[in-house]
Amino acid sequence: MPFNQESQATFTIELADESAQVAFGQRLGQACNGEGLIFLQGTLGMGKTTLTRGILQAYGHKGAVKSPTYTLVEPYQLDTAQIYHFDLYRLADPEELEYIGIRDYFSSPALSVIEWPDKGTGILPESDMELTLTKKDDGRQALLVANTQRGAAILSKLRTMD
Template structure:
């Protein structure tokens, strides 16, 4: 897969909006990796995505629980934060494979901490600082990822 894109994000509100557009472009069964240092906006992007499905409560980083589930009809969104994961084998003990399925959309912060256990990403997003804003480098890792990225880019341009 070679589809890639870059998004410039000037502020938090724009990150939330971009997350909402990603939610609208996503599809069940997809796995999205969210990479970047502390405070780069991974959870903010996730908040926009989760809210795009109608969630009105808080969307926080599940740093201590590892996963936060959200139910939207038949769609389940699972937001993982693996920052505190000591060993990828811990994911096996928590039944990680039960979360990844055809009716779920999985967002994984700090996916490198689950290397060797996590499924491959359909979309990998790396967030870095860019002046006072952020830059998102997006790489599709599958046909599903390419379709999501194309829809996301189209929505972001509109």
């Protein structure tokens, strides 16, 4: 059954500081259960990569997480999930995604997090969820919007987590 856009689910949370962003990323990662496509929106410096660090930590990643600005994608093969972290900031043309075999990344179960998804318009598939980070006082506000049934299920899990 296709997702009813009129019943589109949203979730908003205020994140006081960097540690709150990482902690929320961990919750989001757990709620995704290793699958999905999340578009991360926000201006430079809003903490998209910081949030992604938390998502990766939810699956046991212990190392550093840097934005793959020049390589476009950083794969993480973890014990319980395959996660792809994309950063399309420097992409000059969406067609460049075809050269890296973008469709292959979405052909098997994985969790993909894409920063600057607007740079891939017309090539990227529809996201399960869009997460937009904006400045709020000294911290950030995260607005999550579900675009699919999977996205709505993720938001539903987030609401029930402590």
